Amino acid sequence: MSLYQIRTLAASATAIALVLSACAAPAATPIAPATTAPAEPTAAPAPAEPASGIVTREYAGSKLTLASQTDQFIEAFRALIPKFEELSGIDVTLDELGYVDLRQKATADFVGKTANYDLITVDIVWSGEYGQNKWTVDLTPLIERDKAQLALDDILPVMWTLGKWGDGQWAYPLAGYANILNYRTDLFAEAGVSVPKTLTELQEVAAKLTQPEKNVWGIGLLGAKGPAVAQDFMAYVQQYGSSLLDKDGKPAIDTEANLKALEGFKALFNAAPPDATGWWWGDRNDAFSSGKIAMMLNWSTAIKNHKNPDLNPFADKIETAFSPLGAEAGKYGFGGWGIGINADSKNKEAAWMFIKWITSPEVQKEWVDNNGSPIRRSTLTDPELVKKYPWFPILLESFEKGDGDYRPREPWYSKMEDVIGSEVNAYLVGQIDAKTALANMQKAALDIIK
Amino acid sequence: MRTSRAEHVIRNLAAVLAVAFFLLPIVWLFSTSFKLQRDTFQLPPLWLGFEPTWNNFAFAINQIRVGQFVLNSVVISAGTTLASVVLGTLGGYAVARSRLRLMSASSYFFLVLLMIPPVAMLVPFYLIMRDLGLLGTYLAVIILDTVYNAPFVVWMMSNYFRSVSTEMEQAALVDGASHFQAFAQVALPLALPGLIASVLYCVIFSWNDFIFALLLTSPSTKTVPLAIMGQFSTAQLQWGYMAALSVFAVLPMLLLALALNRYFVQGLTAGATKG
Amino acid sequence: MLAPVLIFVLAIALAPLIFSFSISLTDYRLTDPTQAKPFVGLGNYIKAFQDKAVLETLWNTVVFTIGAVTSQVVLGMALALLMAGETPFMRALRSVAILPLALPPLVVGLVWKALYNPQFGPVAYYLKQIGLSVDRGLLGDFNTAMAAVLLIDLWQWTPLLMIIFLAGIKSLPGEMLEAAYVDGANRLQAFFFVMLPMLLPVLFIGVLLRTMNAFKVFDIIFATTGGGPGNATSVLNFHIYKVGLTFFDMGYAAALANILLFMIGVCSAFYILLLRRQRAAESL
Missing domain, CATH: 3.40.190.10 (Periplasmic binding protein-like II)
Incomplete structure (x- = not known):
């Protein structure tokens, strides 16, 4: 991604964020003038639980394809993606791949510049290869831009090794494993x-x-x-x-x-x-x-x-x-998975919206209930969850002393x-x-x- | 022939045992697709006598949405079969009827094409398809599948056409028919069994292809074998799910093979068996 | 009428091969951000013959091919002789026996992997019942893995040889065998001295088809052992896949693929020459 593109993205997204924060019910009206999404019928009920205003209908009608490893968290994707589709109006295709074929298909997609995938689950150990080749987007500017929405302090420090290489963050923490x-x-x-x-x-x-x-x-x-x-x-x-x-x-x-x-x-x-x-x-x-x-x-x-x-x-x-x-x-x-945006994707902002939503504190509960692994301190210390998952304290300490x-x-x-x-x-x-x-x-x- | 009654019984028994060897893995696959996870690895193995469930198929249809992959497989194998059989039959006829030494020798050339290791083709083909912007399309897979299937059809059909008498074609030509008419109206109907055999092999090979589809398809064109492989991952294996998914890949081919089983040898041996 | 197919095949098959030869002379790595293609001459080929892993996979490929072709031809012929009867029962059995060849090799690999599983698989269970130890399982033991993979290949492809040989047997004139028996030959002699020479053409076809495919074996290795344990089942085609399509080291992969192509070509040229001489003799 060129500097120019980043700047344009950042500028337009800042504008959107401004309008958004002024708008109490984000789903009710299409916002950005550039959007070509069909207007929702006004009678449509506002979708439930808008996660901190992260999800808007700005990209309604666009399509995202997610290449995911069929690890335990695939169940969470299967359960949560329909909710995201309903909230955002974005159509998300989940491509379920085994460990060997995911790496192979994703690499082929990057080197072929085919952009079949907008989002890719990234094993912690692939961070360097992805970063050096700039196959995925460096999320640092986006994180900086949207930090108000991300509850960053809540994400355990070791989680950032899921995707960090050099000065860049080539994937966003998705599922932390101890x-x-x-x-x-x-x-x-x-x-x-x-x-x-x-x-x-x-x-x-x-x-x-x-x-x-x-x-x-x-x-x-x-x-x-x-x-x-x-x-x-x-x-x-x-x-x-x-x-x-x-x-x-x-x-x-x-x-x-x-x-x-x-x-x-x-x-x-x-x-x-x-x-x-x-x-x-x-x-x-x-x-x-x-x-x-x-x-x-x-x-x-x-x-x-x-x-x-x-x-x-x-x-x-x-x-x-x-x-x-x-x-x-x-x-x-320590290990686990991050989620990255294909550098050649044409739907980077929509993809980023998905990442923000799936990793948000509000969604984490459902994420772990559907066999996803947590990345947040608030999730690991939530009394209700700890009661359900008594091994969470051990996880928390393992993460705190984790070596990725x-x-x-x-x-x-x-x-x-x-x-x-x-x-x-x-x-x-x-x-x-x-x-x-x-x-x-x-x-x-x-x-x-x- | 000198066959005693005892020999007859022994022969049948041996044949039944041999067939059991070929059949049991398929039976295992089907029975596993109806098993609950707890029954899949019971010992001694439960061949029958377990509580059957449709859960695995429900998973394959609702969660994996295997339907779309079946559709992709159908499109790719139909496209490949059509292209290969049309190209291959024309080519096979030309090779069979040519009087030129070079032409009739070219049927071996087509056989040589089959020997190119798939990976040798896949590496450059991938780059070419990338530059043409065709990666991830049905067309990319169909073209490469056809590269392997069309020469096979040429070889089979040239054998078959050679084994068919040319008298009627000659008669048609004398009556003023064009070469193409002689081919389409006289030779082709006679070669129908070989044609069916060609279709049979093309469908099976392209439906079962894994390595080409692995690299050339996108999420929206991926085929059933790839969907099966996608569930083979780091989480706990659910053999029931795997088996149910596999049934979608296996059942159409089994039915085809049963329905057309007498055509399997047509064309393969036409030149070698005199008749 | 040959033109369309010839053009198609030449354009699509030969062009990539020429392209493949040209990239095999470069150190072309798709994962290299600069996308440079430095010319290295025959460097990749020299590297291949110094690469221990490649030499091992070459050897495994030869072992696999010889093992697969020999075992399947022998068994296929035996089954063809056994099941040549024209009773409805035999016909039904034959139509069932050919089913394996219609199955996706990948699924075949996965099914056999489950059957071989030393903890839960039926094969291991029944072997244990008859007192054979299966510690690591047939696929997991360094000494038996190749044989176990060969058995999978045998399961899938013997039926093809069986029906090819059957077609040959059916076309034989019955009176010749009768004559042999009358001359006092026993069955073994009748088979080896009367039947087999007449079956040579179909034998060639069977051996040719199976040799070509055995050299290219990939799916069942991919599904079962991934080339292991150690490198017991690492065959050249699988190795090329790893070099070229996992690490995208295109130049080296192309060179390896060309070596494999050369091996298959030499073998097949030999067969085809034999086949042609046979045909020529017939048409006289």
């Missing part, structure tokens, strides 16, 4: 163990919980080739307290500390079902809800389903705790993840040894990170 421990109270009691606080304890507890003859295992881990094992391994490295990069950001993978971490990671697989070396996120959740694993370190986003007796028969025996940490690290793994950088949000992340995902998996299934895996990763990293 790395936490879910466990089965009954199996813990049976084995006489308590919640592990350190990685050493985690190893011990996992071993004690493992009863292969009953097909019950201590822990569920992701081992599948690709992003799954790469992300679980990077989380382990972070908890362990070592790092894949040195202080200057240069690859330092084949170190003694990382060798220990990698061996520790594999050792943990001894307490996991043997097929965990092929697991993807969904497989681990399946295993947990079928009672095969006693605990799992994973994203907080899955908890709600596991506490639902229809989806998990052990729902009343499941508790949540902080993830265990290594000796040196003092932070919890254990997976480097750099432009080369995806290529690096691919290498790590291949080599660690090859090591886990016994194709290569740990030293070879680390040496291969280091060699590839030097090639990728220049």
